[in-house]
Amino acid sequence: MAKNKTAYVCNECGQDFPRWQGQCSACNEWNTITEVRLGSSSAKRTHQFSGYAGQTSNHVQTLDQIDLSELPRIASSFGEFDRVLGGGIVPGSAILIGGHPGAGKSTLLLQTLCQLSESMNALYVTGEESLQQVAMRAHRLGLPTQKLRMLSETSVEAICDIALNEKPKIMVVDSIQVMHMADIQSSPGSVSQVRESASYLTRFAKQQGIAVIMVGHVTKDGSLAGPKVLEHCIDCSVMFEGDSDSRYRTLRSHKNRFGAINELGVFAMTERGLKEVANPSAIFLSREEASSGSLVMVVWEGTRPLLVELQVLVDNSAMANPRRVAVGMDANRLAMLLAVMHRHGGLQMSDQDVFVNVVGGVKVSETSADLTLLLAMVSSFRGEIMSPELVVFGEVGLSGEIRPVPNGQERLIEAAKHGFKRAIVPKANMPKKAPEGMEVIGVTKLAQALEAL
Numbered sequence: 148m149a150k151n152k153t154a155y156v157c158n159e160c161g162q163d164f165p166r167w168q169g170q171c172s173a174c175n176e177w178n179t180i181t182e183v184r185l186g187s188s189s190a191k192r193t194h195q196f197s198g199y200a201g202q203t204s205n206h207v208q209t210l211d212q213i214d215l216s217e218l219p220r221i222a223s224s225f226g227e228f229d230r231v232l233g234g235g236i237v238p239g240s241a242i243l244i245g246g247h248p249g250a251g252k253s254t255l256l257l258q259t260l261c262q263l264s265e266s267m268n269a270l271y272v273t274g275e276e277s278l279q280q281v282a283m284r285a286h287r288l289g290l291p292t293q294k295l296r297m298l299s300e301t302s303v304e305a306i307c308d309i310a311l312n313e314k315p316k317i318m319v320v321d322s323i324q325v326m327h328m329a330d331i332q333s334s335p336g337s338v339s340q341v342r343e344s345a346s347y348l349t350r351f352a353k354q355q356g357i358a359v360i361m362v363g364h365v366t367k368d369g370s371l372a373g374p375k376v377l378e379h380c381i382d383c384s385v386m387f388e389g390d391s392d393s394r395y396r397t398l399r400s401h402k403n404r405f406g407a408i409n410e411l412g413v414f415a416m417t418e419r420g421l422k423e424v425a426n427p428s429a430i431f432l433s434r435e436e437a438s439s440g441s442l443v444m445v446v447w448e449g450t451r452p453l454l455v456e457l458q459v460l461v462d463n464s465a466m467a468n469p470r471r472v473a474v475g476m477d478a479n480r481l482a483m484l485l486a487v488m489h490r491h492g493g494l495q496m497s498d499q500d501v502f503v504n505v506v507g508g509v510k511v512s513e514t515s516a517d518l519t520l521l522l523a524m525v526s527s528f529r530g531e532i533m534s535p536e537l538v539v540f541g542e543v544g545l546s547g548e549i550r551p552v553p554n555g556q557e558r559l560i561e562a563a564k565h566g567f568k569r570a571i572v573p574k575a576n577m578p579k580k581a582p583e584g585m586e587v588i589g590v591t592k593l594a595q596a597l598e599a600l
C-alpha cells in the first residue's frame with residue numbers, strides 16, 4: 148500500500164507547509180495550521196474532471212478572438228437572489244451559500260429549485276436531511292414537486308456520476324460539510340474533505356456547464372467552516388444572515404466573479420417559507436415611540452437606501468476600564484468617534500460605558516453612520532429624547548469636520564417618503580431643493596451639528 152501523504156494547511160489562507168508550525172508564515176495567523184491527509188500519492192489520483200478542460204483551449208489566442216457569446220443567465224424565482232448574484236445564476240458556475248444553521252439556506256434553495264424545475268432539469272442533492280423530510284417541507288410550502296429530481300447522497304464522486312447521467316442545468320449540494328471523497332482519509336467536514344470536495348464540484352460545474360450551488364455552514368465567529376481557501380475556487384460566495392428569532396433574512400455576496408458584491412437581498416421567513424421583500428428600505432424601522440439614544444440613519448446598500456435605527460446607551464461605568472460594545476458596527480470606529488467627540492464636541496466619556504446597537508441585525512460598514520452615532524450618543528448621555536421625525540447621516544473626520552457621503556439626495560428623498568420631517572446632513576450633501584415637507588440642515592462641523600440638535 149502506498150504511503151499516505153500529509154500536508155499542513157492554513158485554514159485562513161490555504162498555504163501548504165511541510166510541517167506543523169504555530170504561526171502561518173503567509174498570513175501571520177496563529178493556530179490556524181491543521182494536518183491534512185492527502186491519501187495515497189496525490190499524483191496518481193484519478194480525477195475524472197481534470198482542470199477546466201471544457202473551457203480551456205490548448206492554443207494561444209488574442210483577446211478579441213475569444214468567443215464572447217455569453218450563455219443567458221438562469222433567473223431564479225427570487226428577484227432578490229438574482230440581484231445579489233449580479234443578475235441571475237451563470238450556467239456552469241459554482242456558488243457557495245453560507246449561513247448559520249436555521250438561517251433558511253435549505254428552504255431558499257428548495258423553493259428556488261422547485262420553481263426552476265418547471266422549466267429546466269434540476270437536481271437537489273441532500274446529504275443532511277432525508278428525502279422524506281425534504282418532500283414534507285416542499286409539500287407543506289405548496290411548491291410544485293412533480294419535476295424536481297432528488298438524490299440523497301454524500302459521496303462527491305457518486306453525485307458527479309449520477310449528475311452526468313441526469314444532465315441537470317442546475318444542481319444543489321446540501322451541504323458541503325457532509326460531503327466526502329473516497330481518496331481522502333479524513334472525516335467529512337474536515338479541512339481537507341471540504342476543500343477537495345468543493346474544488347472537485349467546482350471543476351465538475353465548469354466542465355459540464357452545470358450551475359452547482361453548495362451550502363456551507365458557518366462557524367461561531369461567522370466565517371465559513373472549512374478553509375478560507377474554499378472562497379478561492381468557487382465563483383460566488385453569498386451569505387444568508389439573520390437571527391433565527393427575527394423575521395428578516397439578508398443575503399449578501401462576499402465574492403462574485405459575475406457582478407458587484409455590495410448588493411443586499413432581503414427576505415422574510417414566514418410560515419409559508421421565504422418571501423422576498425422587494426422594497427426593504429423601512430423594514431428595520433419599528434419604533435413605537437422615541438427614546439433617548441435612538442436615532443434613524445439612512446445607509447446605502449448596493450444600489451438602494453435603507454433606513455436603519457441606531458441605539459446608543461451611555462451609562463456610568465463601575466469599572467476601571469469602561470466598556471465599549473458595538474453590535475452591527477466596527478468597534479474601532481466607535482473608539483475613534485469617542486475621541487473625536489471628546490476633542491471636538493467637548494463631551495468627556497472616559498468614565499462611561501458605551502453600548503451601540505444597530506437594530507434589526509443589520510451590519511453597517513458605511514461611514515455615513517458616524518454623525519448619527521455621535522448625535523445618538525449625546526442624546527443618551529444627556530437623557531434627551533430626540534424628535535422621532537429626525538434623520539441623520541454624514542461622515543465625521545478626525546478634526547471634527549462633517550464630510551459628505553455618496554447619494555445624499557436619494558437618501559433624503561427616501562427618508563422624506565417615510566415621513567421624516569427634519570434631517571441633519573453634511574453641508575455638501577444639501578440638495579438645491581429640499582424634498583417636499585422636509586427641513587434639511589447642512590453642517591460642516593461637529594459643533595454645528597450639536598447646536599442643530
Ligand code: TYD
Pocket residue numbers: 246247248249250251252253254255284288391416417418419420421
Ligand atoms: P432551513 O432552511 O432548514 O435552514 P438551514 O438549511 O439554513 O439550516 O430553515 C429552518 C428554519 O426556518 C427553521 O428554524 C424554521 C424556519 N422555517 C419557517 O419559519 N417557515 C418555513 O416555512 C420553513 C420551511 C422554515
Ligand code: MG
Pocket residue numbers: 252253254275321
Ligand atoms: Mg439545511
